[in-house]
Amino acid sequence: MAAFANPFQEKNDRKLSTAELIQALRVDIAGELEAIYLYDAHVRATDNEMAKKVLADIRDEERAHVGELTTLLRKLDPKEADLFASGEAEVREMLGDDKGAAPAEGTATVGSLIDHS
Ligand SMILES: [Fe+2]
Secondary structure (H helix, E strand, O other): OOOOOOOOOOOOOOOOOHHHHHHHHHHHHHHHHHHHHHHHHHHHHOOOHHHHHHHHHHHHHHHHHHHHHHHHHHHHOHHHHHHHHHHHHHHHHHOOOOOOOOOOOOOOOHHHHOOOO
């Protein structure tokens, strides 16, 4: 699993503060990303089509979980959401993929750079 320290090893009789919850979500997201990596490695490592199909489906469910968790993180931490948006806009601009502007001929889009194999 993720190499982050586990902040929940001790019994805790109180609820998380918002700041602690945000940190917990980061750990959760890291766990989902690691799960995606591992399931994908297993898909690539076997020729068993049944296993490939099931593991790929689970991997993609983990991808959806990353989306759910990052959306929740953005809601809980608007400053971080602004920084995420800033980084996304920077890359879109770099690739000529910003909203309303068509990519220049021969310019890669964010989606085209993702390995979907
Ligand atoms: Fe998950």
